[in-house]
Amino acid sequence: MTKPPAPWNAPTATTGVNATVRLPGSKSMTARALVLGAGSVGPTTLAAPLRARDTELMAAGIRAMGAAVSTVDETHWVVRPRPLTGPATVDVGLAGTVMRFLPPLAGLATGPVTFDGDPRARQRPLAPLINALRALGCRIEASSADGLPLVVHGEGRVRGGEVVIDASLSSQLVSGLLLAAPDFDEGLVLRHEGPPVPSAPHLRMTVQMLRAAGAAVDDSTPNVWHVGPGRLSGRGWEIEPDLSGAAPFLAAALVTGGSVTVPGWPRSTTQAGDRLRDVLTRMGGACALTAEGLTVTGTGTIHGVELDLRDFGELTPAIAALAALADSPTQLTGISHIRTHETDRVAALAHELTALGAEVSEHSDGLSIRPRPLTGTAFETYDDHRMAHAAAIIGLRVPGVVLSDVSCTSKTLPDFPALWSRMTRES
Ligand SMILES: O=C(O)C1=C[C@@H](OP(=O)(O)O)[C@@H](O)[C@H](O)C1
Ligand SMILES: C=C(OP(=O)(O)O)C(=O)O
Structure with missing residues (x-):
């Protein structure tokens, strides 16, 4: 089944998002x-x-x-x-x-x-x-x-x-x-x-x-x-909620200086996405795991990080997007294997973030990202749901990010564009 590409203008958030996002199963x-x-x-x-x-x-x-x-x-x-x-x-x-x-x-x-x-x-x-x-x-x-x-x-x-x-x-x-x-x-x-x-x-x-x-x-x-x-x-x-699928929504809290809650976040899990709590804290967010779920609150300021992503490589696109909006450089390592994911994610991220204006060096097993002022432009998603998430994250702050196709998000989330737009409108 090949769907025709669905270009999509990523919505920009004018204020901090404030939303509860119920995610489907892992x-x-x-x-x-x-x-x-x-x-x-x-x-x-x-x-x-x-x-x-x-x-x-x-x-x-x-x-x-x-x-x-x-x-x-x-x-x-x-x-x-x-x-x-x-x-x-x-x-x-x-x-x-x-x-x-x-x-x-x-x-x-x-x-x-x-x-x-x-x-x-x-x-x-x-x-x-x-x-x-x-x-x-x-x-x-x-x-x-x-x-x-x-x-x-x-x-x-x-x-x-x-x-x-x-x-x-x-x-x-x-x-x-x-x-x-x-x-x-x-x-x-x-x-x-x-x-x-x-x-x-x-x-x-x-x-x-x-x-x-x-x-x-x-x-x-x-x-x-x-x-x-x-x-x-x-x-x-x-089935627990998909914690890796939560990455772009929680990242939105950091980008916009808002607050996002994902209900049903498990206290104990084998899901790689649980590593987001540590990563988003290191990047400047505050994470609270309560009976309501996981709430991530941001200040609008994002810090660069040094991370070995070998254990949770599927989170790379969302983290790289945050890194491009940070106040200091980021080094991501341990991800040579994600070159064989839905697309070569190391090369794709280097190419698309550079096109937006970031200074990016591609390494065999990672990326160095030096934030620079970004300008909205066309963003190729390469049939990769998580590349689409990366573009949407940046689009919250940078007007004019246009995804070549958003329908690829249906690989793991049937209504990503609707959930995303609702999150930005709820605010
Ligand atoms: O077993 C699984 O459910 C998965 C394992 C990981 O694959 P890789 O080890 O190929 O990265 C992950 O990236 C993928 O999204 C899902
Ligand atoms: C790598 C991924 O998927 P797949 O299960 O197709 O490897 C992913 O979802 O990020």
């Missing part, structure tokens, strides 16, 4: 709950799931392989597992979660399952996962580049056992294998060898949700995950 938790549900005995329910392009594609993918997934009720999805079968076709769109979490599940199906997605999805790393699945006993036909499109010829079972992977380009390569591993005959001993695996909180989420569904997981040795074979049980999941 993309990462919704994706995992769907995949675990398809591999469990008995039904699984998801309360307050995320209904957005990535999670709709995940639901459609496991449905195509035979599971019954009801998404009719917005607030309550139900997965009823059935034997997984091909032939089936899965559209991964541009979702890293779908392209890395479903091929291992397809290995357990009987029959061929074909995977393909948006043009950019064909460029996102998949070879380490394909090679690991082959070593574990799956037959996979892939294009010469060992990425999408590919066909997994499932034989109803996967031997499993020990395998080594280089997951330095994406934690999802590990998560995908772990989520299907309880159904492998011998379970899985997965060892990472290579530069550090990014996104540690996402791996903790995978392990925590697997255990909650009944899996025996040992992650006590760094870079080694052991999943015992055994049946998982369907269960109810309360």
